Amino acid sequence: MDFKALLKFLRELDKNNSKEWMDRHRKTYHQLRDSFIQWLDGLDTRLAQIDPEYYPTPGKAGINRINNNLMFHPNKPVYKDHLGAGLDKAPKSADFYIQIGIRESLLAGGLWRPDPKRLRSIRDAIDYDGDAFLKILNKPSFKKVFGDLYED
Known part of the structure; x- marks a missing residue:
């Protein structure tokens, strides 16, 4: 290409x-x-x-x-x-x-556009493992590649 x-x-x-x-x-x-x-x-x-x-x-x-x-x-x-x-x-x-x-x-x-049941499951998983999720997002190596997430 x-x-x-x-x-x-x-x-x-x-x-x-x-x-x-x-x-x-x-x-x-x-x-x-x-x-x-x-x-x-x-x-x-x-x-x-x-x-x-x-x-x-x-x-x-x-x-x-x-x-x-x-x-x-x-x-x-x-x-x-x-x-x-x-x-x-x-x-x-x-x-x-x-x-x-x-x-x-x-x-x-x-x-x-996940269906409501799947969306609820995703949100629950993020809420349940929120500390682990934030730890990943705030890692310098993650931020170097992906930057900060936009709030939505």
Whole structure:
């Protein structure tokens, strides 16, 4: 995966965020997208080797659309400034999310909108083991990598 080429494309897209520009550069977009999917496939294989509970997810199944949904967010640009994908798409389980972008690149993990019973279980576990949880969050080695958590 040529990440420099991807970031260059995303910067140009950000400056010229229109369907007309994308139509003129769609071939380049598809080449970069296909390369990203292949890279995700390699990452998927590696995650499956590391984690016995990992639910393999091909890159093509995990990648997100580059179009913003303007029906619900009409003030957003037509296209996103990043490529993102979710891996480990087992039903009702936590997954990994990876995003490569011009403003933010990240690797994250967690649950998206857990059902009330699961959310209660997570909150109870954090409350029950709150001291251990805070100890991890306040470790200098953790803060060096992840920084402080945002309050939400």
